[in-house]
Amino acid sequence: MLGVFVCQCGTNIAATVSTDRVVQAAKSMLGVVHAESIQYTCSDPGQRAIIDAIQQKGLTRVVMAGCSPRMHETTFRRAIGRAGMNPFMLEMVNIREQCSWIHSDIDEATEKAIDLVRKGVARVRRQKPLQAGSSPVTRRALVIGGGVAGIQAALDIADAGIPVTLVEKSSTIGGNMARLDKTFPSLDCSSCILTPRMVEVKQHENIKLMVNSEVEKVRGYIGNFEIDIRKKASCVIEENCTGCLICQEKCPSKAPDDFNVCAGESKAISIPFSQAVPLVASLRKEYCRLFIKGKCSVCQKVCPAGAIDYEQEDIVVTEKFGAVVVATGFGLYDWKQSYPTYGMGMYPDVINALKYERLLSASGPTGGRIERPSDGKEPRDIVFISCIGSRDESVGRPQCCSIGCMYMAKQAILTKEHIPDSQSYIFYIDVRAAGKGYDEFTRRAQTDFGAIYIRGRVGKIYPRGGKLVVMGTDTLAGDQVEIEADLVVLATGLTPAEGAGQLARRLNISTDGQGFMAEGHPKLKPVETNTGGVFLAGACQGPKDIPASVAQAGAAAAKVIGLLSQEELETSPMVAEVNQLKCAGCFKCRDVCPYGAVEAQDARDGQVAHVIASLCQGCGLCNVACPPGVISLKGYTDNQLIAEVVEVLR
Amino acid sequence: MTDYSYFPGCSLTSSAAEYDVSFRLVAAAFGIGLDELADWNCCGASPAPHHWGGELGILLPARNLHIAGAGHPSVVAPCAGCYNRLKYAQFELERNPELRERTGAALDEAVRYQTEVLNVIQLLNREIAPDDLSERVQRRLSGLRLGTYYGCVLVRPPEVVRYDDPNNPVKMEPLLNATGAATPHFPFKTECCGSYMGLAKKEIVLQASKRIIEVALECGIDALVTVCPLCHQNLDLRQSQINAAYGTDYHLPVLYFTQAIGLALGHSPAELGINTHKNADFGNWTLDVG
Amino acid sequence: MPKTEVKIIGFLCNWCSYAGADMAGTARMKQPASLRVVRLPCTGRVNPLLVLKAFREGADGVLVSGCHPGDCHYNEGNYYARRRMEVLERMLPALGIDPARFHYTWVSASEGAKWADVVNEFTRRVKQVI
Ligand SMILES: Cc1cc2nc3c(=O)[nH]c(=O)nc-3n(C[C@H](O)[C@H](O)[C@H](O)COP(=O)(O)OP(=O)(O)OC[C@H]3O[C@@H](n4cnc5c(N)ncnc54)[C@H](O)[C@@H]3O)c2cc1C
Numbered sequence A: 001m002l003g004v005f006v007c008q009c010g011t012n013i014a015a016t017v018s019t020d021r022v023v024q025a026a027k028s029m030l031g032v033v034h035a036e037s038i039q040y041t042c043s044d045p046g047q048r049a050i051i052d053a054i055q056q057k058g059l060t061r062v063v064m065a066g067c068s069p070r071m072h073e074t075t076f077r078r079a080i081g082r083a084g085m086n087p088f089m090l091e092m093v094n095i096r097e098q099c100s101w102i103h104s105d106i107d108e109a110t111e112k113a114i115d116l117v118r119k120g121v122a123r124v125r126r127q128k129p130l131q132a133g134s135s136p137v138t139r140r141a142l143v144i145g146g147g148v149a150g151i152q153a154a155l156d157i158a159d160a161g162i163p164v165t166l167v168e169k170s171s172t173i174g175g176n177m178a179r180l181d182k183t184f185p186s187l188d189c190s191s192c193i194l195t196p197r198m199v200e201v202k203q204h205e206n207i208k209l210m211v212n213s214e215v216e217k218v219r220g221y222i223g224n225f226e227i228d229i230r231k232k233a234s235c236v237i238e239e240n241c242t243g244c245l246i247c248q249e250k251c252p253s254k255a256p257d258d259f260n261v262c263a264g265e266s267k268a269i270s271i272p273f274s275q276a277v278p279l280v281a282s283l284r285k286e287y288c289r290l291f292i293k294g295k296c297s298v299c300q301k302v303c304p305a306g307a308i309d310y311e312q313e314d315i316v317v318t319e320k321f322g323a324v325v326v327a328t329g330f331g332l333y334d335w336k337q338s339y340p341t342y343g344m345g346m347y348p349d350v351i352n353a354l355k356y357e358r359l360l361s362a363s364g365p366t367g368g369r370i371e372r373p374s375d376g377k378e379p380r381d382i383v384f385i386s387c388i389g390s391r392d393e394s395v396g397r398p399q400c401c402s403i404g405c406m407y408m409a410k411q412a413i414l415t416k417e418h419i420p421d422s423q424s425y426i427f428y429i430d431v432r433a434a435g436k437g438y439d440e441f442t443r444r445a446q447t448d449f450g451a452i453y454i455r456g457r458v459g460k461i462y463p464r465g466g467k468l469v470v471m472g473t474d475t476l477a478g479d480q481v482e483i484e485a486d487l488v489v490l491a492t493g494l495t496p497a498e499g500a501g502q503l504a505r506r507l508n509i510s511t512d513g514q515g516f517m518a519e520g521h522p523k524l525k526p527v528e529t530n531t532g533g534v535f536l537a538g539a540c541q542g543p544k545d546i547p548a549s550v551a552q553a554g555a556a557a558a559k560v561i562g563l564l565s566q567e568e569l570e571t572s573p574m575v576a577e578v579n580q581l582k583c584a585g586c587f588k589c590r591d592v593c594p595y596g597a598v599e600a601q602d603a604r605d606g607q608v609a610h611v612i613a614s615l616c617q618g619c620g621l622c623n624v625a626c627p628p629g630v631i632s633l634k635g636y637t638d639n640q641l642i643a644e645v646v647e648v649l650r
Numbered sequence B: 001m002t003d004y005s006y007f008p009g010c011s012l013t014s015s016a017a018e019y020d021v022s023f024r025l026v027a028a029a030f031g032i033g034l035d036e037l038a039d040w041n042c043c044g045a046s047p048a049p050h051h052w053g054g055e056l057g058i059l060l061p062a063r064n065l066h067i068a069g070a071g072h073p074s075v076v077a078p079c080a081g082c083y084n085r086l087k088y089a090q091f092e093l094e095r096n097p098e099l100r101e102r103t104g105a106a107l108d109e110a111v112r113y114q115t116e117v118l119n120v121i122q123l124l125n126r127e128i129a130p131d132d133l134s135e136r137v138q139r140r141l142s143g144l145r146l147g148t149y150y151g152c153v154l155v156r157p158p159e160v161v162r163y164d165d166p167n168n169p170v171k172m173e174p175l176l177n178a179t180g181a182a183t184p185h186f187p188f189k190t191e192c193c194g195s196y197m198g199l200a201k202k203e204i205v206l207q208a209s210k211r212i213i214e215v216a217l218e219c220g221i222d223a224l225v226t227v228c229p230l231c232h233q234n235l236d237l238r239q240s241q242i243n244a245a246y247g248t249d250y251h252l253p254v255l256y257f258t259q260a261i262g263l264a265l266g267h268s269p270a271e272l273g274i275n276t277h278k279n280a281d282f283g284n285w286t287l288d289v290g
Numbered sequence C: 001m002p003k004t005e006v007k008i009i010g011f012l013c014n015w016c017s018y019a020g021a022d023m024a025g026t027a028r029m030k031q032p033a034s035l036r037v038v039r040l041p042c043t044g045r046v047n048p049l050l051v052l053k054a055f056r057e058g059a060d061g062v063l064v065s066g067c068h069p070g071d072c073h074y075n076e077g078n079y080y081a082r083r084r085m086e087v088l089e090r091m092l093p094a095l096g097i098d099p100a101r102f103h104y105t106w107v108s109a110s111e112g113a114k115w116a117d118v119v120n121e122f123t124r125r126v127k128q129v130i
């Protein structure tokens, strides 16, 4: 008793596929007792029509020809479930994304749609009723990355009473926001709004904070992840350290000041900034005299708390989680090689905007006095150049960084506040300021703070008498411009954080063309990924400002809370199954299974394979590997696939 | 000994004769054979493609390619302009079968256009290893800071010439460094010198070339090195005009790439034709051998 | 009557290539109406015999596409697929099937444009040899 429903999807399908002809053809297919075309099958009246037909005609199998199963499979499974059918006795045939939308010839498209329906009918005729299984949920969440997004997500989840582990790669949480001076568009001070949140994380009874840590291995699935986290040795006993900074003061080994984007200098043992959370020193062995030359131990001698332990080793902890939030943020595009005409880093006074934030910041290495790196002089003429490694096909980076226009305006305003007789020039392609209050903000930079906006790109930067000549075009005036600058600030594009690709692979989530973590659906699943139970927050998913990062983090937290408020999760019944009577016991299936889901079971003569349904993810690798073909993936059995092939080519 | 077809072009037989002389000296020193193309003609230079329209800008260099096609596998064109025109013709012939037809009709036989076209930097890099050059140096150019000036047409348009990084070419540097000379960062290495505007609107050339010299001096450069006769003319010959127009007092020597290498090999400035340049004073740096 | 359109069977994994094909559709990237897609959880589920079956049933071409190496939803499914398809491809001539009629490739969920290119190009190729 098979029913075929052909969706018109308004005109989305009906304009290119003759749904009437598809219905006619379906009526003559084997087993079909009912076929009709419906204007919008997913709408309430549409679903009701389907349910009515099922109940009136006693349908036991349904083919839905319409949009992609990736779109509405769950919707229709629920609908036929409500009609009393087994929800898995459904086959969706994609005649929209993969048919009507990509063809223009009605005859060709209709013929193809009919082929596809025939294929669907053949397949669902061989489908068996399946029961979704269930598995218990671990009520604990992992948040990876402690920037503003990770902090927000961790706090929201923890506030709902769910235990959270927050894993941060560096020695403190805070991320890039901790480096900013003031923030657009309200110009509130970044640390004033961020540091209280950081402290909350530290004090929250439901949050376990692990710094200097990274996710190393991920096993399991939604509701039941088992994850190894490596905490790197920092040579400092976290519980003992009081953050007095004596070690940093006395340490003789200089080291790059990563937090200040190398605007200053740091030591081999250090705390990156004074509001760091946790306020604990970390030692970087690659710069430490003791580890390089074998002699020093100054920090150990001076530490009043006895917190230094050179023998400390990495530890790997394994924990169970029900859900994961990825919030690893962003890195900055390295412009030096791709923009040789900007001096390839040979001019110390050409810097990126993040370093400029540190020069603006009262807690920065210069105490908030803007000093140019070459000679420490206060600059007067400052040129900002937008879209470095953004919107630039010539370096293979077409995407917009989405925050550059805004922070350049902000930095121009702050510059004027710091140095009243300064002049800022901003080279831009066009000013993209779409957020609330954003356009007004960029205009204020011009009207109230005198920033001069020049529409065009900069071709070259070269030195002249201690200054830098910035040569560019003014495409509005149709002229060339040359500005003698004391300092040049580049708004460089955003990249995924270092190691994001590796982490994505470990979590089994996709990345987009630029390496950012890919969301489940660009519109409808903006915080999900294509792996159940793994969610995204902040700039790891794509360039974002703080408000957007925080909003996404809140959304991810809500998803996690929703997920972990369930006791048990439904699992897909499309798992492998062994016909043990015919199993030869070769265990080729066990060899290929990526999840260790196949185990040996004793049988009358020797051992046979058995699939642990809760571990099986339904990839079907075993199905192909099995020599006698007796382990089969439910819902994708050999019979079904062969029938599809045969019917579609009929 | 590898032999190459040699397309000197008009400049190297007249205003840039010293380029030809120095090139031949360097080639001889390394056993590079140069067979001058028989009956070659003008490459088309700037006027043919830009002012006379039509296909003359392709047909003229195409004939030279055709002649070269009967000779050695590669043809070298030291003048950057000639090199560019030959590459252009090759590029257009390659992608346009109808143009090939028409060119063939003009030549009375199917055009041979696939000979490899080399510029002088490419050729010398291929034939001379920096270490070999370093060993053969008679006059070490240590202390001399050379500004490598590639100009526009040697590296542009990149899809046509497909040579070096169009924004930051670096292929002259290894051999120059092998002579002991330094090649400091020079941001104007591909900036336009004003090109053939010297005839139509001299001020443009004076302004453009002035800036190149100015930046070179700012970068502490003792001499510029070029592979283009027209650039050479604008930067060297017109330096006095620049001084007159801007009240400057520039005396920056401008060498051909082959002259710089020739100097290192021990040839005298006169042998290399450096004495024909307007600015040949290297200041503190002495040209003594040894 | 001359055959205007060829018939190609596509075996696509649900997570990458099927989603990529959807994306090409969402972006309305026109493609020839040659392809009939069979959706599978993973290219690791593609039995080479299934490919041969498709040829035997009269398919003009068979296309197998999944996640890029390293990106398989099941971690390693496409590595198995790659080995299997590689061997299959080499065996085709012995079976009298022009290997140009078979193609396996990787298209991710975000590569809608690439997907359209693959379909266009493969259809062109199949038409040439058929
Ligand atoms: C120059 C500049 C100025 C800006 N000004 C403003 C402004 O004025 N207003 C505004 O709204 N926005 C501004 N922004 C944008 C703002 O910085 C971002 O929106 C915000 O930092 C994004 O937060 P996040 O938590 O997603 O990422 P991040 O801040 O990048 O935090 C990510 C965290 O994850 C950690 N991490 C990375 N990889 C791993 C891993 N594998 N394992 C564990 N931890 C990891 C990092 O160490 C870091 O702590 C500016 C950006 C720049 C570059």
Ligand code: SF4
Pocket (backbone or CB within 6 Å): A578, A583, A584, A585, A586, A587, A588, A589, A590, A608, A609, A625, A626, A627, A628, A629, A630, A631
């Ligand atoms: S591969 Fe097949 S026969 Fe071998 S153990 Fe697994 S199920 Fe049994």
Ligand code: SF4
Pocket (backbone or CB within 6 Å): A575, A576, A589, A592, A593, A594, A595, A596, A597, A598, A611, A615, A616, A617, A618, A619, A620, A621, A622, A623, A633
């Ligand atoms: S389908 Fe087979 S190989 Fe895949 S997870 Fe299940 S048991 Fe393992």
Ligand code: FES
Pocket (backbone or CB within 6 Å): C013, C014, C015, C016, C017, C041, C042, C043, C044, C065, C066, C067, C072, C073, C074, C077, C078
């Ligand atoms: S899931 Fe796409 S190839 Fe395995």
